[in-house]
Amino acid sequence: MDSVVNWFLDPLNWQGSAGIPNRLFEHVSLSGAALLVAALIGLPIGLFIGHTGRFATAVINIANIGRAIPSYAVLVIILPVSLQISPEYGLNVIPTFLAMTLLAIPPILVTTYAGIREVDRDLVEAARGMGLREPQILGRLEIPLATPVIVGGFRTATLQVIATATIGAVVGGGGLGRFIVDGFSNPSLPAQLYAGVILVAGLAIGLDIVLALIQRRITPRALRGPLDRWAGPAEQASPADSPGMG
Amino acid sequence: MESSAGRAATVEFDQVSKRYGGSAKAGTPAAVNDLSLSIPAGRICVLVGPSGCGKTTSLKMVNRLIEPTSGRILLDGVDAAGRELTELRRGIGYVIQQTGLFPHQTVVENVGTVPRLLGWSGARIRERSEELLGLVGLDPAKYSRRFPSQLSGGERQRVGVARALAADPPIMLMDEPFGAVDPIVRERLQDEFLRLQEELAKTILFVTHDIDEAIKMGDLVAVFEIGGKVAQFGTPAELLASPASDFVARFVGTDRGLKRLALSRVADLTLHAAPTAVVGSDAGEARRRGLAASFQFVLLTDPANRPLGWIDAATLPESGPLTEALANPTSPFVNKRTTLKDALSLLLDSDVQVGIVTDRTGAVQGLVTVDMIAERMREGHIAPAYLVDAPPGAPADPAE
Numbered sequence: 001m002d003s004v005v006n007w008f009l010d011p012l013n014w015q016g017s018a019g020i021p022n023r024l025f026e027h028v029s030l031s032g033a034a035l036l037v038a039a040l041i042g043l044p045i046g047l048f049i050g051h052t053g054r055f056a057t058a059v060i061n062i063a064n065i066g067r068a069i070p071s072y073a074v075l076v077i078i079l080p081v082s083l084q085i086s087p088e089y090g091l092n093v094i095p096t097f098l099a100m101t102l103l104a105i106p107p108i109l110v111t112t113y114a115g116i117r118e119v120d121r122d123l124v125e126a127a128r129g130m131g132l133r134e135p136q137i138l139g140r141l142e143i144p145l146a147t148p149v150i151v152g153g154f155r156t157a158t159l160q161v162i163a164t165a166t167i168g169a170v171v172g173g174g175g176l177g178r179f180i181v182d183g184f185s186n187p188s189l190p191a192q193l194y195a196g197v198i199l200v201a202g203l204a205i206g207l208d209i210v211l212a213l214i215q216r217r218i219t220p221r222a223l224r225g226p227l228d229r230w231a232g233p234a235e236q237a238s239p240a241d242s243p244g245m246g
Numbered sequence: 247m248e249s250s251a252g253r254a255a256t257v258e259f260d261q262v263s264k265r266y267g268g269s270a271k272a273g274t275p276a277a278v279n280d281l282s283l284s285i286p287a288g289r290i291c292v293l294v295g296p297s298g299c300g301k302t303t304s305l306k307m308v309n310r311l312i313e314p315t316s317g318r319i320l321l322d323g324v325d326a327a328g329r330e331l332t333e334l335r336r337g338i339g340y341v342i343q344q345t346g347l348f349p350h351q352t353v354v355e356n357v358g359t360v361p362r363l364l365g366w367s368g369a370r371i372r373e374r375s376e377e378l379l380g381l382v383g384l385d386p387a388k389y390s391r392r393f394p395s396q397l398s399g400g401e402r403q404r405v406g407v408a409r410a411l412a413a414d415p416p417i418m419l420m421d422e423p424f425g426a427v428d429p430i431v432r433e434r435l436q437d438e439f440l441r442l443q444e445e446l447a448k449t450i451l452f453v454t455h456d457i458d459e460a461i462k463m464g465d466l467v468a469v470f471e472i473g474g475k476v477a478q479f480g481t482p483a484e485l486l487a488s489p490a491s492d493f494v495a496r497f498v499g500t501d502r503g504l505k506r507l508a509l510s511r512v513a514d515l516t517l518h519a520a521p522t523a524v525v526g527s528d529a530g531e532a533r534r535r536g537l538a539a540s541f542q543f544v545l546l547t548d549p550a551n552r553p554l555g556w557i558d559a560a561t562l563p564e565s566g567p568l569t570e571a572l573a574n575p576t577s578p579f580v581n582k583r584t585t586l587k588d589a590l591s592l593l594l595d596s597d598v599q600v601g602i603v604t605d606r607t608g609a610v611q612g613l614v615t616v617d618m619i620a621e622r623m624r625e626g627h628i629a630p631a632y633l634v635d636a637p638p639g640a641p642a643d644p645a646e
Contacts, residue, residue: 222394
């Protein structure tokens with residue numbers, strides 16, 4: 001344990017391209033890019049199949065198959081192709097990025113779909129009956145109400161991506177995984193292995209907390225937590241007739 | 247989309263049918279079968295029937311949430327199918343059972359939904375929303391900023407009605423709007439809505455499975471039967487007095503005679519004059535008057551003619567002033583707006599089977615008895631239409 005503490009206290013580990021700050025930056029930027037691309041793909045598809053109900057079963061099944069493929073396998077499968085495309089980034093950046101993106105799409109897509117579907121269909125029909133157009137129903141009703149669920153999907157995706165970014169180090173990439181892979185392959189550096197694990201876990205937990213706060217922040221006020229905390233004088237609304245309101 | 251208050255439109259179903267699952271197949275059961283109804287502007291038409299009879303489907307075809315398989319629906323003579331979908335819907339108020347209030351929006355935002363779609367200014371939307379909240383009996387200052395989850399079931403229904411009225415649509419569609427509240431709240435909402443409708447005079451299509459609600463709310467009632475057919479279309483009185491078929495007769499219930507009583511009010515009766523005597527007047531005179539009449543009771547009143555109670559004339563002294571202590575204050579009170587059903591119920595429930603009819607100030611206007619109510623029923627009796635063609639040997643109908 002002392003050796004791990006000492007490792008963290010060693011100024012050499014905080015400097016240069018192999019130092020903690022740079023590895024952290026590599027880790028976060030690659031994860032962020034993968035999440036962004038996954039969101040750009042997963043969100044619109046999830047919103048579309050959630051709102052229309054069309055192709056939902058097929059899309060969700062494909063997404064779930066994607067979940068089942070190990071990231072490591074994706075990495076290895078992509079490697080020969082990506083090396084052909086770009087000798088410079090083909091070895092580590094592109095395979096890692098693609099593996100992470102493929103991993104992040106299913107949770108984002110599936111929860112977006114589920115969040116939209118969970119919105120009471122009677123509510124949607126009432127909105128339609130009042131003359132809201134389909135994009136207005138999505139933007140004013142379904143997305144606000146599905147926000148907590150959608151952000152929950154992002155949290156899952158983020159955790160998985162942060163954890164998976166470590167495997168990039170196996171194919172020579174940067175990121176915090178470097179510490180783990182190098183520590184593992186060099187028995188004289190056990191402290192580095194543990195430090196790497198702590199850093200990855202800490203990053204994941206820290207980001208999850210931040211996302212949890214954001215989730216709460218952007219959840220419509222009326223849908224947040226226990227109502228009695230901000231409700232006015234003792235409300236007549238009985239719990240019994242609340243659930244139907246969606 | 248500017249609109250003047252009290253505007254209404256006619257609604258006409260012209261041979262409308264709805265079939266699901268391959269309309270080409272002849273064997274497919276119809277959700278709605280060859281429906282033709284004509285609803286005059288400013289009236290409430292109730293669509294009533296058992297579950298799965300197509301009443302909600304019929305309603306949703308008006309704002310085209312469901313498109314008819316065949317036939318036309320004309321609003322003010324214009325085919326709904328030819329109108330732009332959102333424009334059509336924004337001109338039709340829509341209230342559903344669970345109110346469909348948006349849970350993440352405040353009451354005032356909910357009410358302003360359609361005006362916002364129509365591009366009204368913020369100030370105008372707010373002004374209109376507050377006006378409407380007042381109209382449905384919710385204090386804007388207290389309720390505007392609340393969320394639906396902070397309202398009781400009845401309050402939500404009021405907000406639902408206010409929201410539907412926001413852009414002053416000529417037509418309102420109400421799908422079991424009072425179905426989700428307890429019977430006491432429901433009755434109050436019904437009464438308030440009827441009062442509101444007296445001012446608004448919208449054309450309203452109202453779906454319910456509750457025949458009592460249909461009779462109470464409807465100017466016209468369409469009774470649906472399974473298979474999406476209208477078994478009878480008429481006024482509540484026609485429905486109760488002469489059900490068109492055995493199905494309708496069963497649906498309106500064997501107590502339809504009593505239900506008819508709910509359609510008449512004390513004001514429809516010719517009241518008995520009350521044998522009143524003012525407190526402090528001569529007891530001997532009241533005694534003589536009481537004993538001379540077939541009905542030997544005297545109704546003691548205060549100087550403003552408000553009833554204090556009945557006195558048996560035989561128990562009165564020969565002289566001296568009438569005092570309040572002599573009177574028995576137990577007697578059913580009704581007013582001119584009391585339905586005959588309620589009046590009868592009160593009379594049957596009371597030891598004194600004579601009801602005192604009072605006006606707004608509490609002054610005596612006359613008396614009502616069980617016999618008067620029964621008489622009224624006999625006058626209005628019409629044989630059920632389905633008995634008219636009864637086979638020979640059936641009891642002859644006295645009206646024929």
